Amino acid sequence: MGSAMLLGGRRTPFGRRRGRLAGEHPAELLGRLTRSTLEVLDIDPREVDQVLTGCVTTAGDQANNVGRTAWLTAGLPAEVAATTVDAKCGSSQQAVHLGAALVASGQADVVVCNGVEHMSSHPLGQDVGTGMGDPYAAPYRAIYEVTSQGEAAERIATRWGLDRQRCDEIAVASQQRAAAAIAGGRLAAEILAVGDVETDEGPRPSTAESLAALSPVFAEDGVLTAGNSSQVSDGAACVVVVSEAYAARRGLAPLAEIEHQVLVGVDPVIKLTGPIPATATILKRSGLGLDDIGVVEVNEAFASVLGAWLDEFDRPLESVNVNGGAIALGHPVGASGARLILTAATELGVAGHERALVTMCCGGGLGTATILRAAR
Known part of the structure; x- marks a missing residue:
């Protein structure tokens, strides 16, 4: 090979x-x-x-x-x-x-x-349409409850005990880091302008106070809002x-070098926990520990997804997504994986680290993970 x-x-x-x-x-x-x-x-x-x-x-x-x-x-x-x-x-x-x-x-x-x-x-789910049939056959529905992305993200917040304050803290960090990365030109090398659009539109000034004023969008008593979810x-x-x-x-x-890769399946009801077993699997397969990884990108589909990953691996918020994530930069779902890999590989060179980890949750109960090694 x-x-x-x-x-x-x-x-x-x-x-x-x-x-x-x-x-x-x-x-x-x-x-x-x-x-x-x-x-x-x-x-x-x-x-x-x-x-x-x-x-x-x-x-x-x-x-x-x-x-x-x-x-x-x-x-x-x-x-x-x-x-x-x-x-x-x-x-x-x-x-x-x-x-x-x-x-x-x-x-x-x-x-x-x-x-x-x-x-x-094309918002998520548009391809199901009307009069086109149910993608979930009766035997599937007999086994699994069908939940939305937002419902699953709220259940993750409940399971990992992530409150509104923690989710907003993750969102503020994403916005602040993205703003700093853009101001410092750290993302410029990966972006090609589209006409006169030269940088991401998503970053916006955010504070704990401004985010606290937003209402939950997925559950009346939930912790996830438009401000702490991906755009x-x-x-x-x-x-x-x-x-x-x-x-x-x-x-x-x-x-x-694309050194290791995994795609794993998880419970399709809570569905967005994939980065946790994907990370565990790729570390076991590679024989590496998280301390061997200098750059970590965990996709910020929702603040609760990142919060659960941080808790599960006992990592500080400062250790991941140093240039901001999807909460600030945006999440065009078909493009985000390649974006994260490009961002992580670029950051390896900038920061002088040897390895990077990229991991994402995916609808339907999947998780991806990639380990990159700086070219020698």
Whole structure:
């Protein structure tokens, strides 16, 4: 088995719902980003073996294999094949996993792993529609209660004893770190502007007092609000995975090695606990401990998801998401996995750490985790 190397990547700014990216066609947004990413990384599109694209709501202008459509929309070679992957919020992270497996097994030298979600047009669940049938058959419903993301996140808060103050504390930290990262230019290297949109629209001034004034949105007596949950967003992200031999032959300097990866299943009722067993599994498989990991990205789908992970592994809030997370930056679900991997790999180089961990919860009861090792 060879090594799968994360050569690099770029992402669009993440736009607010009905914000400045709301008029973009997702295939065009992703196609432009992908073409520009290949140009920045000096990759001839004809050398790409496959494209793997994460997208959750494959309806309307995100239907019909949006990864393939985006590639063709950008005028890229029709001979390059593409597959669209749905692992819910972990879709583009799983696309990276599958791309790394193709490269490590010798089946490919260059794989584009990207993701897109235009949530202004396609909110979660829109692909179920009306009159199209129930995705949960009667035997499923006889075994499992069907819950929403918000309901599951509130149950996590209850199970781990996370109160409103703790959830708002996590949200304030995300906003403050994102604001500092943007002001300091720490995210600029990963972003390609879309027209005159040059940075994420999500960050906004937040304090414990301003967040305390918000009402719960998922339960009358709940702890989760619009201020301590991830934002509904529009955006795309793209990374390129190459073989070590290809990078050496072309004289390219990768950001990191994709050293380990897992996708795990969890209870689909509480559904968002996946980062906990995914982290435990990948650490066991790798023989590493959290003390060996210098950069940690735990997706902030909801403050309770991150709070439970911190409690389970006895980690301080200061140890994760140093440039802010989805509460501040946004969470276009099909793109977030690739974004997190790109952010973590970039931070490895900036901070001089050896390894990074990226982990996400995913709808349907899944959890993803990736360990990156700084390229030597």
